[in-house]
Amino acid sequence: MTMLQVQNLRKEFDGIKAVDDISFTIDENSIVALVGSNGSGKTTAFNLISGFMKPDEGKIFLAGKDITFLNPFRIARLGIGRTFQNIRLFPQISILDNVMLGLSYETGERFSAALLQTKRMKREEADNVKKAEELLDFVGLSEKRDSPAENLSHGQRKLLELARILALEPKIFLLDEPIAGLFPEAKRTMLGLIQALKKKGRTILFIEHDLNSVMDAAEKIIVLNYGKKIAEGTPQEIGQNKEVLKVYLGKESL
Amino acid sequence: MEYLIHILIIAGIYTILSLSLNLIVGYTGLAALGHIAFACIGAYTSSLLALNFGISPWMGLIVGAILASILGAIVAYPSLRLKGDYLALATFGLGVIVYSIAKNWVSLTRGPMGLPGIPSFSIFGYQISNAWSYLILVLLFVFLTYIVIKNITNSPFGRILKGIREDEIASLAMGKNVNKHKLIVFIVGAFFAGIAGSLYAHYISFIDPSSFTVMESITVLLMVVFGGMASLKGSFVGAFLLVILPELLRFLGMPSSVAAPLRQMIYGLLLVILMIWRPQGLMGKYKFK
DSSP: OEEEEEEEEEEEETTEEEEEEEEEEEETTOEEEEEOOTTSSHHHHHHHHTTSSOOSEEEEEETTEEOTTSOHHHHHHHTEEEOOTTOOOOTTSBHHHHHHTTSOOSSTTSHHHHHHTOHHHHHHHHHHHHHHHHHHHHHTOGGGTTSBGGGSOHHHHHHHHHHHHHHTOOSEEEEESTTTTOOHHHHHHHHHHHHHHHHTTOEEEEEESOHHHHTTTOSEEEEEETTEEEEEEOHHHHHHOHHHHHHHHSSSOO | OHHHHHHHHHHHHHHHHHHHHHIIIIITOOOOOOHHHHHHHHHHHHHHHHHHHOOOHHHHHHHHHHHHHHHHHHHHHHHTTOOHHHHHHHHHHHHHHHHHHHHHOHHHHOGGGOBOOOOOOEETTEEOOSHHHHHHHHHHHHHHHHHHHHHHHSSHHHHHHHHHHHOHHHHHHTTOOHHHHHHHHHHHHHHHHHHHHHHHHHHHSOBOGGGGOHHHHHHHHHHHHHHOTTOHHHHHHHHHHHHHHHHHHHHTTOOHHHHHHHHHHHHHHHHHHHHHHOTTTTTOOOOOO
């Protein structure tokens, strides 16, 4: 089943074509990497899919539903969970609360429930504390649950951002450079977590600019260059694709 | 003794203002500089209703608070688009507009001449006009404000407000309806500020535009920042300290012509000292970013 479908997406900034007629589909329960050098339009594509920018042309479907012009918070609720290249946490509140802001509530987030401090809200809150603790265990941050997020190191911030996006339980994960700037060991941890997600039946689309590090991790690779899609295929196909090699290596073979 | 009770009543009214502004500024991180405009609406509404139509101050208080909330919702509208300094300027502008209306719409508000003879509240025919009973009335409203804002902030709803303060874009990415929350926060904050204005008017029994200048908004903001952002205890401490401190100047034997401008200078100095050594305020946990 197709989880995400992007159709002829275009976005221009002052005459620069950031995303130029890109189309692709992401199957359910697959890991896909979006690869390209700086300025190739990867993050713009993410911003368009998650609704933070609106395309000039084209359409985006999530599990068959047109989400092109929805507000970003509605898109998140429908099942697209994204992380950010420059990591956006809630720095001055606790790590546990950071994760809890990703969890969904049925009643507790309503103004009336807060005003009346309903029992239902408190029950739901207690359940959600447990869920958040489990997620912090999963990424290995449970010891620091009460300290503010701004105290974490770069690698730990990435893990917390992942835990928070897991709390959202999206249909598809859009991870913007999840392994960039990590030490080799942290990189392996992150890639391991992504594989674990796939085993749990999740769909993942992630951005990376280093082609080599996605060869093992991804099932499908989409390569962008100057806003255009230049190749799409399995890691083997991409490794032999002449245009990709030309862009990446400046020559036609490895 | 009367004097002490008077100070406590004024401090109580300021506490309602600082608690409600803390919801907007401290918890949600929206730089609002026009809080006294809501109090102005509350004060003039219930005073005019009582003076012109003989409507009970209780009714006036509620109508005033509702009108203030409506204004709050209108102010919230630009806040959905504006951020940081720009929102501060827009709310500052609101403060100036409301003040100018109170000053210049002479046929309604009598302008700078003010409205004298505003009646006090009464329960079952008993006038709440002596200071003790008014103090109790004000403290009841302080308590009500405190409970409501404590409940709102101490909940998943309140956590979203903090999330908006910390990072609006991340909040959207977590599926939070940021605009709706901002709107509610402004409506609730304005509601209580309206109540504070009305309590002030019926206590002093005379209002004129000079009680609702933009400087007053800044005083309330200072109370919030001084006591501590996102700390309700801090809002109590801030309001009481900043009301009582200038009064102490009188005991130093200063004539009021010197004490009044000195008060402003002390406020300014306090703010500078605070921002340098303790940007989160006395009891706050959060800093301005």
